Amino acid sequence: MQAEWRTADRTILALIEDSGHVVIVEPGHPLWASASARPDIVPYAPPVDPEPPFEDPRAAIPPLTRRQLFIALHRLGLITAEEAVAAAATGAVPAALEPTFAALPEPDQTDARVTFAAFQMAYRLDPLTAMISAAAGKTEEEIDAIWTGFAGV
Known part of the structure; x- marks a missing residue:
C-alpha cells in the first residue's frame, strides 16, 4: 500500500x-x-496545470467570402478579371492555380477542386489557402495582410 x-x-x-x-x-x-505516522508517505505535490495548447493566432483572423477572395486575387494581379468572374460564378480554377491543382495526386486533386468550386468562406488556416498562397509565392505575412486588407471589401 x-x-x-x-x-x-x-x-x-x-x-x-x-x-x-x-x-x-x-x-x-x-x-x-x-x-499519518508512516515514514514512507509521498510528499504533497501541487497539481500542475498543463500548458494550454498552442493556438496559431492566425486562427482568429476572420474568413473572407468567395467574393472578397476573388476580388483580392484579381486586384493583386494574381488572376485576370475574366478568371475572377469565372471562379466566382462557376468555381473554375484560374490558370495561375491550375498547375498546383494538377500536381496533386488523386483523390487529393479532386478533393481540392471540389473544395475550391464549392467553398463559401475562405479561412486563413485552411489547407487550400496554404496551397493557393504557395502557388502565388506569397509569404505568411503577405497572406495575413491580404486577409485583413480585403475583409472590408
Whole structure:
C-alpha cells in the first residue's frame, strides 16, 4: 500500500491499495494515527496545470467570402478579371492555380477542386489557402495582410 499527502498542510492523506482503491484519511478517521505516522508517505505535490495548447493566432483572423477572395486575387494581379468572374460564378480554377491543382495526386486533386468550386468562406488556416498562397509565392505575412486588407471589401 502506498500513501501520499493530498494537501500541503498534511490534513488529507490518500492510502492507495495495490488494487488501485483509494482510501482518504483525515484527522479523526480511525486510521489517521497509524497512517499519518508512516515514514514512507509521498510528499504533497501541487497539481500542475498543463500548458494550454498552442493556438496559431492566425486562427482568429476572420474568413473572407468567395467574393472578397476573388476580388483580392484579381486586384493583386494574381488572376485576370475574366478568371475572377469565372471562379466566382462557376468555381473554375484560374490558370495561375491550375498547375498546383494538377500536381496533386488523386483523390487529393479532386478533393481540392471540389473544395475550391464549392467553398463559401475562405479561412486563413485552411489547407487550400496554404496551397493557393504557395502557388502565388506569397509569404505568411503577405497572406495575413491580404486577409485583413480585403475583409472590408
